[in-house]
Amino acid sequence: MLFTYNSKFIAILAKSMLILLFVYAATNKLIEFDEFNTQLSKSPIIAAFADWLVYVIPITELMIGFLFLINWFTTLAFYASFSLLIMFTTYIVLIMKFSEFIPCSCGGVLDQLGWGQHLIFNLVFIIITGIGLYQVDSIKPLK
Amino acid sequence: MKITFFLRLVIISLLSSGFVIGLYLVSNHSIHQNNPFIRSYPHHPITRNFELNIQYNSYYIAGYVNDKLYLGNTTAPLHLIEVNLKTKDTTHITIKIDQTDLPFRSVRVKLSSPHFFVMDGYVPAIFRGTIGNWEARLWMKEKFHFSNAIPIDTNKVFISSNATRQTVLGYIEKNKNFNIHLDSHLLEPQIDSVFSVDGTMIISQDQKYLGYVYYYRNQYTIMDSQLDILTKNSTIDTLQTANIELSTFSNGGITTLKNRPTVVNLSAALFKNLILINTTRLGKNDEAKMLDQASIVDVYNWQNQTYEFSFYLYNKGKKHAREFAVYDNYLVALVDNELDVYNIETNRFR
Numbered sequence: 052m053l054f055t056y057n058s059k060f061i062a063i064l065a066k067s068m069l070i071l072l073f074v075y076a077a078t079n080k081l082i083e084f085d086e087f088n089t090q091l092s093k094s095p096i097i098a099a100f101a102d103w104l105v106y107v108i109p110i111t112e113l114m115i116g117f118l119f120l121i122n123w124f125t126t127l128a129f130y131a132s133f134s135l136l137i138m139f140t141t142y143i144v145l146i147m148k149f150s151e152f153i154p155c156s157c158g159g160v161l162d163q164l165g166w167g168q169h170l171i172f173n174l175v176f177i178i179i180t181g182i183g184l185y186q187v188d189s190i191k192p193l194k
Numbered sequence: 195m196k197i198t199f200f201l202r203l204v205i206i207s208l209l210s211s212g213f214v215i216g217l218y219l220v221s222n223h224s225i226h227q228n229n230p231f232i233r234s235y236p237h238h239p240i241t242r243n244f245e246l247n248i249q250y251n252s253y254y255i256a257g258y259v260n261d262k263l264y265l266g267n268t269t270a271p272l273h274l275i276e277v278n279l280k281t282k283d284t285t286h287i288t289i290k291i292d293q294t295d296l297p298f299r300s301v302r303v304k305l306s307s308p309h310f311f312v313m314d315g316y317v318p319a320i321f322r323g324t325i326g327n328w329e330a331r332l333w334m335k336e337k338f339h340f341s342n343a344i345p346i347d348t349n350k351v352f353i354s355s356n357a358t359r360q361t362v363l364g365y366i367e368k369n370k371n372f373n374i375h376l377d378s379h380l381l382e383p384q385i386d387s388v389f390s391v392d393g394t395m396i397i398s399q400d401q402k403y404l405g406y407v408y409y410y411r412n413q414y415t416i417m418d419s420q421l422d423i424l425t426k427n428s429t430i431d432t433l434q435t436a437n438i439e440l441s442t443f444s445n446g447g448i449t450t451l452k453n454r455p456t457v458v459n460l461s462a463a464l465f466k467n468l469i470l471i472n473t474t475r476l477g478k479n480d481e482a483k484m485l486d487q488a489s490i491v492d493v494y495n496w497q498n499q500t501y502e503f504s505f506y507l508y509n510k511g512k513k514h515a516r517e518f519a520v521y522d523n524y525l526v527a528l529v530d531n532e533l534d535v536y537n538i539e540t541n542r543f544r
Contacts (some may be wrong), residue, residue, distance in 0.1 A: 092479040097214075098232045099221035101479075130206060137210035145218055181203060188199055 058186040065183025066125065069132050070116045072176065077112035096145050111135060129184040136180060140173045226500050229430040233477045233492065233504040239543070240505055240525050240536040244282060248275060251513075251531045257305025258399065258521040259325060264305055265533070271301035272312070274328075279524050279535055290329045291321045306345035306401065313351070315340035320351065320366075338366060338374050346401045346419050354395055354406075360387035363395075363406060365421060377421055381406065382413075389451055390436045398464040399521050405469060405496075407462040410436035410455045414462070414469060416496045429492060430501050431458050431475050460489065465520035467497040468543060472507060472518060489514040493543075503542065508534075 080087045084105075091108075092101035115135065118128035147166050225232055248265065256266040256274060264287075265275045274287040289303065291312055299316035305325060312321040312330050318339050323330030340353040341361075349368045354361060355376070360383070364376035384390040393408040404421070407414040412431035416424045428434070439452040461472045471492050474485055488506035495502055507515045510529040518527040520543070525536040 089479070089481065092232070096218045097221050098234070098479055099224045099230070100217055133203065134206050134210040137207045138214045141211040141214040145214070184203070185199065 062125075062183050062186040065179050065186070066119050066129075068179055069128075069176070069183070070119050073112040073132070074116045077109040077116070080109040080112075094146075096142060126184070126187050129180060129187055133177065133180045133184060136173055136177045140170065140177065143170050143173065226502070229501045231430050231432055231477045232479050233430070233490070235505060236503045236542065237539075239493075239503060239539045241539075243279075243524070243535045243537050245535065246277060246282070246284065246533040247531060248533050249531055251516075251528075253528055253533075254302070255517055255519050255526065255528065256303045257307075257310070258519070258526075259305060259307045261522070263521070263524075263526055263533075263535075264303075264310075265528075266303040268300075268302075271298065271303070274303060277533065277535075279526075287328055289323070291323075292329075292331045293319075293321075296335075302343065304343070304345050306347065309345065309348060311343075311345045311351065313340075313343045315343060315353070315355070334366060334368065334372065337372050340366075342395050344395055344397050344404075346397055346404065350419070352395065352397065352404055352419075352421075356388055361391045363417075363421065375421070380415065380417070380421060380423065384411070384436050385438045386440055386449070388449075389438050389440070389455070394459065394462050396462050396464045396469075398466065403464055405462065405464045407459045407469075407471060408436070409457050409459055410438060412458050414459070414471070414496075416464075416469065425496050425499065427494070427496060427499055429459070429471060429473075429494065430477065431473065433458050433475075460514070461517055463519045465543060467495055468502065468520075469494050469496045470518070470520065472515060474514065486512070491518070510534075 118124040252269045253265040256264040261280045263277045272289040276285040301314045320334040321330035322333035339357040340355040342354045344352045346352045351366045362378045363380045367373040381391040396405040404417045412429040438455045441452040442449045463470045488508045493502040513530040515527040515529045527534045
């Protein structure tokens with residue numbers, strides 16, 4: 052019982068942090084949409100797809116945040132967060148490796164982070180997601 | 195249970211990473227092969243070495259020999275500055291020519307080691323002397339009018355001319371006699387045969403390759419020293435047809451430009467298999483305000499017909515670089531009354 056309680060608590064904590072992160076990031080992108088748009092289209096890595104990624108990214112973030120709020124979809128939301136965070140991290144690694152004309156397009160306070168710090172920040176969140184996922188998965192395994 | 199869970203995470207990670215890497219590869223491919231006017235600005239392809247105040251904005255690049263850059267001056271035609279790019283020493287040179295009573299109008303000095311040439315296409319006359327000695331003797335006189343000329347060998351000068359009411363490229367060669375070779379098929383007129391084909395003539399440092407870059411459209415041509423075309427190519431710019439309007443005066447039949455056509459390519463330089471083109475045209479991902487501080491140089495590999503990368507060439511105040519060139523490990527640019535010397539990242543410029 053105690054174990055389950057802890058698992059739930061950890062899962063809820065992880066969930067809350069992810070909701071906060073994604074909703075915050077998405078909101079900032081939408082508020083400063085023009086800036087986000089130029090930053091993304093300058094990105095040497097995905098410039099050719101900037102036209103549609105500029106919508107897809109914040110919408111995906113908001114959707115994940117929304118899925119977390121519905122109990123039924125919590126596990127799915129965790130997996131989606133995990134996947135999205137891995138994508139962002141891959142993007143950062145690519146940027147650090149291949150190019151330095153670096154527009155950060157994360158939104159809000161996160162723009163202040165250097166790319167190295169950003170990488171660490173993402174890794175921490177990936178671990179948080181992993182822990183959360185492990186908890187929910189051990190309560191109610193995905194089929 | 196545990197193992198499948200971690201396996202699942204690993205698979206999701208691989209798929210997610212793979213997706214982004216895939217996006218990157220496709221985006222990269224479309225930028226280099228089939229560019230929709232999107233620029234990529236890599237890590238410091240050039241770094242500023244030093245700048246030199248040369249007092250006047252009337253200097254042009256005359257040539258480069260063994261770390262020494264030579265600048266000619268349009269208002270003081272027989273004056274040269276020699277700048278040692280290694281030691282930053284400057285020397286002032288005065289050229290002597292053996293015939294000064296000609297109707298000079300637009301004298302240009304250009305180097306082609308071991309010679310230097312003093313050329314005026316209006317007279318027309320070309321003098322030739324030896325670098326270091328700086329005394330030039332008449333080499334060619336009144337054979338053929340030209341508007342621009344660059345020596346490409348001891349006895350050969352690459353020219354452009356509109357003596358035939360049409361701008362054409364060619365060369366003047368002196369063996370026992372003069373041989374003037376013109377090729378009217380090298381340049382492709384669009385609206386008219388003068389303005390629409392206007393452009394910059396460039397040569398590579400080893401004088402093996404000649405280039406012509408149109409001012410008013412997104413095209414350039416690379417030739418060998420026999421003026422055989424090696425490639426004709428488009429830049430990432432989207433303007434394919436010069437937007438030129440002409441007006442003809444009813445009395446004398448003189449044709450002039452009616453509008454100011456859009457300048458696509460301001461200036462250019464050839465370096466080995468690369469062509470560098472200076473422009474102020476904004477790509478999809480450029481911000482207009484950056485033009486207050488710099489102009490853009492786009493680098494193409496003309497052999498592979500690919501776009502490579504871009505970098506900024508910084509202004510002095512509001513003045514854009516008016517001329518630039520790449521020699522050995524240096525990129526030199528003339529901006530207002532200043533000579534800016536950069537070191538190039540040799541791994542990038544291959």
